[in-house]
Amino acid sequence: xxxxxxxxxxxxxxxxxxxxxxxxxxxxxxxxxxxxxxxxxxxxxxxxxxxxxxxxxxxxxxxxxxxxxxxxxxxxxxxxxxxxxxxxxxxxxxxxxxxxxxxxxxxxxxxxxxxxxxxxxxxxxxxxxxxxxxxxxxxxxxxxxxxxxxxxxxxxxxxxxxxxxxxxxxxxxxxxxxxxxxxxxxxxxxxxxxxxxxxxxxxxxxxxxxxxxxxxxxxxxxxxxxxxxxxxxxxxxxxxxxxxxxxxxxxxxxxxxxxxxxxxxxxxxxxxxxxxxxxxxxxxxxxx
Amino acid sequence: xxxxxxxxxxxxxxxxxxxxxxxxxxxxxxxxxxxxxxxxxxxxxxxxxxxxxxxxxxxxxxxxxxxxxxxxxxxxxxxxxxxxxxxxxxxxxxxxxxxxxxxxxxxxxxxxxxxxxxxxxxxxxxxxxxxxxxxxxxxxxxxxxxxxxxxxxxxxxxxxxxxxxxxxxxxxxxxxxxxxxxxxxxxxxxxxxxxxxxxxxxxxxxxxxxxxxxxxxxxxxxxxxxxxxxxxxxxxxxxxxxxxxxxxxxxxxxxxxxxxxxxxxxxx
Ligand code: SF4
Ligand code: SF4
Ligand code: FES
Numbered sequence: 221x222x223x224x225x226x227x228x229x230x231x232x233x234x235x236x237x238x239x240x241x242x243x244x245x246x247x248x249x250x251x252x253x254x255x256x257x258x259x260x261x262x263x264x265x266x267x268x269x270x271x272x273x274x275x276x277x278x279x280x281x282x283x284x285x286x287x288x289x290x291x292x293x294x295x296x297x298x299x300x301x302x303x304x305x306x307x308x309x310x311x312x313x314x315x316x317x318x319x320x321x322x323x324x325x326x327x328x329x330x331x332x333x334x335x336x337x338x339x340x341x342x343x344x345x346x347x348x349x350x351x352x353x354x355x356x357x358x359x360x361x362x363x364x365x366x367x368x369x370x371x372x373x374x375x376x377x378x379x380x381x382x383x384x385x386x387x388x389x390x391x392x393x394x395x396x397x398x399x400x401x402x403x404x405x406x407x408x409x410x411x412x413x414x415x416x417x418x419x420x421x422x423x424x425x426x427x428x429x430x431x432x433x434x435x436x437x438x439x440x441x442x443x444x445x446x447x448x449x450x451x452x453x454x455x456x457x458x459x460x461x462x463x464x465x466x467x468x469x470x471x472x473x474x475x476x477x478x479x480x481x482x483x484x485x486x487x488x489x490x491x492x493x494x495x496x497x498x499x500x501x502x503x504x505x506x507x508x
Numbered sequence: 509x510x511x512x513x514x515x516x517x518x519x520x521x522x523x524x525x526x527x528x529x530x531x532x533x534x535x536x537x538x539x540x541x542x543x544x545x546x547x548x549x550x551x552x553x554x555x556x557x558x559x560x561x562x563x564x565x566x567x568x569x570x571x572x573x574x575x576x577x578x579x580x581x582x583x584x585x586x587x588x589x590x591x592x593x594x595x596x597x598x599x600x601x602x603x604x605x606x607x608x609x610x611x612x613x614x615x616x617x618x619x620x621x622x623x624x625x626x627x628x629x630x631x632x633x634x635x636x637x638x639x640x641x642x643x644x645x646x647x648x649x650x651x652x653x654x655x656x657x658x659x660x661x662x663x664x665x666x667x668x669x670x671x672x673x674x675x676x677x678x679x680x681x682x683x684x685x686x687x688x689x690x691x692x693x694x695x696x697x698x699x700x701x702x703x704x705x706x707x708x709x710x711x712x713x714x715x716x717x718x719x720x721x722x723x724x725x726x727x728x729x730x731x732x733x734x735x736x737x738x739x740x741x742x743x744x745x746x747x748x749x750x751x752x753x754x755x756x757x758x759x760x761x762x763x764x765x766x767x768x769x770x771x772x773x774x775x776x
Contacts, residue, residue: 229696229730233767236734330698331683331737337591338681338741346683346739429738435761438754 239323240433243426246316251423255460257296261387262467264292274482282475289467290387290479297386314364321357328353349425352418359415366393376404384484388476391468398473409469416461424454517542518608520601521563522552524571525615527622534622537571538563549596549604549614550575550585553626572625580747583675587626588615593680593745596626617680619687632688633676636699640723642706644716656714669709669755671748678702678742678752684735698735699727701742705755711762724759724766733759 228235264270270288271279279287303309333347365371367381367390376396381389392398394412396405428450431437437446519540527534539556540563547555550573557570576582578597585596590604590613605612620628646652658666678701679685688697707723710716727733736756743752 232730232732233728233734233763237764237767327735327737330735332686334681334683334741338745340739340741340744342738342740342744343683346737349737432738432753432757433734433760435757435759435764438757438761440751440754443753443757 235323236327237434239320239327240426240430242316242320243423244430246313247320248423248427250313251419252457255420255457255464257293257300258464259460259467260292260296261289261471262463264289267292270295274479278478278482282472282478286472286475287479289471290476291483293387294385294480294483297383301383310368317360321353324353325357345425349422349429352422352425355415355418356422359411359419362411363415376402376408385477385480387468387471388473388480391471391473391476394465394468395473401469409465412465413462416465417458420454420457420461424450424457427453514602514606515608516545518610520552520605521609521611522556523611523613524625525613526571526625527616529624530621537568539571543601543605547601549587549589549599549601549612550578552601552612553596572623572627574623574627581673583673586617586675586677586680588617588680589613593617593677595675595747598747617676619680619682619685620676621687621689630674630676632691632694633674633679633700633702635694636703637674637706639695639699639726640703640707640710641719641726642703642710644710644713645718646715658714662712662714666709666713669705669750672702672706672750673748674702675747676702677745677747681741681745683739683741684737696730698731699733701736701746701752701756704733704736704759705750705752708755708758708762721766724763727759728763728767733763 260267265285265288267288270290270292271284272291274287274291300306328350331346331350333350335343335347362374366375370380372378372380375393377392379389379392381393394405394409396402396408401409428443428447431446432443437443519542522539522541524537524539525534526537539561541552541555543552543555553571553573560568560570562568573585573587573596575585575597577584580595580598583595586593587596589596589599596614601612604610614626616622616626616628620630620632623629646655682698682701684698685700686697688694704727707727711720711723733756738753738756740753743750746752
């Protein structure tokens with residue numbers, strides 16, 4: 221027997237359970253946070269303090285709502301980028317996702333979907349869990365590669381994402397051009413929609429099955445009750461995910477750029493020269 | 509319901525997936541018969557065996573099948589009927605083919621090696637019961653006396669679990685249980701819902717408990733309860749309505765506790 225499968229077999233139980241756990245901590249917890257942050261591009265509209273650092277002139281030209289949205293989102297992104305040991309958090313996240321993905325593919329390959337014969341709802345759930353896992357791997361890789369590692373050749377524009385101009389540069393990476401949406405932008409937006417939907421499903425259903433795996437929900441009634449809870453959580457996350465996407469698709473890129481310019485001009489200290497910022501991309505306004 | 513009683517003297521067609529022996533290719537044959545009153549699949553197979561002539565008028569060998577009790581308690585006659593797995597002895601023709609010209613499709617189970625036609629070798633199913641020592645250890649050279657008392661509560665739970673007839677439906681429908689002809693790989697392949705449920709039965713049994721840790725070790729390893737993907741097909745196809753998914757969760761819990769315990773007690 222080769223060493224690899226020997227190791228897998230000796231620690232079979234532990235690896236299985238770590239695989240289950242890693243889907244919740246860190247990945248699930250992170251996804252929840254990430255979607256909450258992103259959704260501020262939509263619900264920031266009700267945050268009256270979101271526009272407090274935007275000049276009156278800019279608010280006049282872009283509108284109060286947009287100013288609040290971009291202001292709130294940028295504030296949240298800046299908060300995250302100022303967190304201590306951010307790179308450690310990031311690396312542990314990447315390792316967690318890599319571990320979950322590699323073992324997940326290995327486990328998924330032990331099954332053989334049979335929904336054509338047994339078209340039960342639960343059987344579809346099972347097959348979808350595997351399909352959405354595969355989609356999420358590609359999606360998360362694309363997402364991180366283009367926005368975090370700066371692989372702009374995969375992006376519909378050459379503009380790298382910048383955490384200092386978070387809203388405008390992401391809207392560009394999604395839509396492909398400043399006004400309207402390019403063909404590449406349509407493809408990327410669609411991919412984001414599918415990818416984020418798959419990821420949310422994968423988490424909600426994974427939470428449901430994890431409770432069986434660990435033996436938390438034993439009776440059928442308990443499994444049903446926990447199922448409602450997971451469906452509710454999944455629906456909530458789905459609303460966050462879709463509202464973020466809609467928020468960014470509706471965002472006017474040049475308005476966002478104006479707002480971000482104000483945020484940095486007036487309150488540069490808020491985002492300037494963080495020593496730990498591993499992101500060396502320059503803000504758009506400065507680069508021009 | 510406005511359904512009419514099935515008409516007597518109707519002709520129905522059987523579409524049967526046949527195979528002349530292990531490793532031989534399978535092929536389809538069709539037979540028309542006029543079923544007897546209150547016929548079931550087995551009685552129709554007997555009729556076909558009397559005059560094994562296909563729809564094309566070609567004389568052929570009788571179709572081979574397995575059966576025992578003829579009352580859905582032995583599991584031997586399990587096969588895939590119209591795409592779904594079930595027992596053939598209780599497959600009533602009046603239900604499956606109520607009208608003249610209706611077709612019934614028969615296939616052997618796909619997760620076990622075919623012996624011939626509809627007869628499969630379920631050896632791996634029994635092997636997997638051995639893996640979890642699905643029995644009460646009472647063998648000895650002298651009388652051990654009366655065993656410990658079982659509470660009425662656990663009796664009620666046990667009764668349901670003990671109804672398993674080792675038919676294999678839960679394995680046939682399971683996406684995680686797949687055919688494995690290489691016997692040396694059986695111990696590392698998914699054990700199946702039936703064995704997980706039997707491990708639960710005997711782990712909760714006052715005398716069966718003696719082998720609890722050994723059963724949990726087996727279920728914690730490769731091919732154990734962790735390999736279940738929670739598709740929950742097993743519970744839907746089990747003819748005895750055994751709460752298999754509850755057994756799976758109960759054994760998930762037991763293996764969790766077992767792992768924590770052995771981590772701290774240092775037995776292993
Ligand atoms: S719940 Fe587990 S054992 Fe039952 S059919 Fe699904 S994968 Fe197989
Ligand atoms: S658990 Fe049900 S389906 Fe599985 S072998 Fe036993 S009786 Fe058959
Ligand atoms: S012959 Fe025993 S179950 Fe059908």
